[in-house]
Each structure stands twice: as C-alpha cells, then as structure tokens.
Amino acid sequence: MQLGYSLGNLGKSVVLTVFDTFLLYYLVRIAGVAPLAAGGLLGAVMLWDGAADVGVAFLTDRSGHVGALRRLVLIGSPLCAISFWLIFTLPPADGSWPIALAVMLCRAGFALCDIGHNTLIVRFAADPRIAAGVSGMRLICSAGGVGLVGLATAAILTAPPAARAATIAAAAMIGGALYAGTLLVAVVATRRLPVPPTPGGERRSAAAVIGDLWRNPPFRRLLCLLPLQSGLVPLFVRALAFTGEATRGGAQWAGPALATIALAQALSLPVWMIAARWRRPQALLVLAHGAMLVALAMLAATLGADVDVIGLTLIGIAQAGMNMAIWAMLAIAVHRGAGEGVMDEALPVGVFLAVIKASGGLGHALLALVVAAAACPRCGATPGMVATIAWLLPALGCGGVLWLVRGRRRSPAPLRVPETVASAPS
8 A cells, every 4th residue: 555655656756857857948949939938838837736736625625525635636647647748749839839738737637636646645644654654655756756757858868859759759658657557556555545534613714724824833934945945946956958058068968967866866765764763854954955055066166977976966865855854844834733623634735735836836937037048149148157047046045945944953842743754745
C-alpha cells in the first residue's frame, strides 16, 4: 500500500518538472511563442491552478463522500495525461492558442490529482512510523521523476533537428502514460485506507475556515515563507536550459545538470530523514538554504565541469532538505490547529498548494520577462543576463528565507508529529 501510494509521485514529478524546467524553453525556442506571451500563459495558468486547489479542496471536504479523493484522481489523471501529450504534439498555429488550451487543460487535471493524491497522506499520518516511511518513499519517487525528465531533456536537445519533433512526441507520450499509470496504481493501493470522520457541527464558509488557518501562527509563518521558497529559490533550476545557452555551450547542458540534481536529491534523502528525527524543521530549512547559497556561489564563480558537478550535487542535496522541512512545517501547523475538534482534511493542503503554485507562476513570469529583455537589442542587455539573474534571484530568496526563520528555532517545542511527513510540492 505504501509503495503503491508513493509511486504516484513519480508520474506527478515528471509533469511538474517539465512545467518547471523545460516548458518555457520549449514554448520560446522550439514552438516559437513570444517570451512574454509564454511566461504570461504559464503564470496565469498556475495562478488559476492555485485558486482551483482551494475550491476543489473545500468542495471535497464538504462532499462527505468516502471516495471523493480517489474520484478526483480518476477524473484528473487522464485529462492531465492526454493534454500533456497534446502540448508537445500540436503544431503552433493561430497564435499558438491550441497549445495554450492544452496547457490549461493539463493544469486543470493536475489540480484535481494534486488535491486527491496529496491529501491521502493525511490518512497515513495516524501512525507516525508509517507516515515517516511513506514520506521518504514519496520524495525518492519524486527525485526519480526529476531524473527521468533530465534524461529526456538531454535526448531532446541533442537529437538532430529532423528527429527532434518525433523525440519530443515520444517523450511526451511516455510522460503522460507514467502520470496516469502511477496515479492509478496509487488509487488502487489506497482503496482500503481508513477514512477520517467528517467534521461535525455547522458547515462554515471557505473564507471562515481559511481565516482560522491564517490565525494559526505556525501556518501563517509558513505561508509567508512560501513565496520566497517557491517563487525565487527554484529560478536557477527553471532557467537551466537558458543558462546552458549563455554560459555552458548549449541548452543540452540542462539535461545532465537536471539528472545530477535528481540523483543528489535521492541519495541525500536518507540523511535528511535521519536528521529530521533529531532537529526541528526550521533548523533543517536553515541548513538547506545555506547549502543552496554555497552551491550558487560555486556555480557563479567558475564554468569548470568538475565544479559544475559539485555545485549541482549540492543544489540537489539542498532541495531535498527544503522539501523535507517545508512539508514537516505544514504537518506541525495543521496538527497544532486541530486542537478544537476534527479538522477539515483537504482545505489546509489546498491553501498550502495554492500559495506554492501562485508563487511558482509569478516566478515563471519573472523568468520570461528576463528572457525577453535579454533578447531585446534596444534594452542593452546580453544573453548572459539570464544566467546572472538565475543566480542572483535564488540567492536573494535564500537570504529572505533565512531572515524570516531567524529566532524561530528557539521557539517552544512543537507538538510531536511525524517530522518526516514530507513530499516534493507536486
């Protein structure tokens, strides 16, 4: 059951990583969409996706149907998988509106599955030992999905121009099949999970419930961290192909770079899981962002291949720690807010995902703006500006997170919850 559920993160990570690291490059460099239009599309779609998370989560909690979460996955997975394939096979025409429609449908299906699959982990949390094992397996499966996207990116960007379209279509078909197939396995594997009781009493509006969440100090502080964590810090990874063009001799550098990051994530997870038993999530968050700052400094200081491997490996290690810590902080915040009765199951997760996706959408729009400025002769910019910004903004984001977390490590001890309840935000 635990392994089957965790496998859902493999397919989800493939789609999420493509959106994060390759789709903007594909739209601008391969499909021929203007950078500002492509960035605006991705930013708007992710903002809408985040809003949909809140609405879907609220309605799911209110439905009272024991199979509501699995039903979301069964509806959303084929919609997302087919639309994902269409994004990379539809020919650009009439302003590329067919591709834009496919992107919107893909994110709609993803939103349904994201709430359905991610909320199921709450049902594992009844037993901290099981929750810890499930959390680790989810992260490892997520890292596997990132690695697969890295290998596919390398194959696509090194393929001869005549074979590139066929390579992209085949990779998109495999990615969509993995998404739908692994989530179907997760639904089947969790069909016997116990369902928590439905909250009793008067049904309140979504605004009232969200207001209660905001008045929960740990949850409020977590939401304040997320714009930096999800909007600025990942910009270096999102810009890998553009950075490769500017400083590494070609966009194909992004494939091996992404695979290196994914391997480092997977191999470092057992260490982070052990550390989570002895240190607070806030301390892990500080350590992870400090490691990211060191990695960015190394990559900015030299173009040497050996140092590239070290810097990219350190980025993967840092990302694993960030994901571990941020989801542990969510678990602590939600459990602290459950002191006065049974809490809604999906809405806190929906709000959390909404902020992550809205921040990520703004990050995509910002990166597209930088790419457009670098390609504008009248702006006086150079292609290397993309690489510079891709290093600078994540460094500023890390500094902001460290500033916000300062002093929190000495706060009163949180309630004892499974501190390894963690997952890549996918």
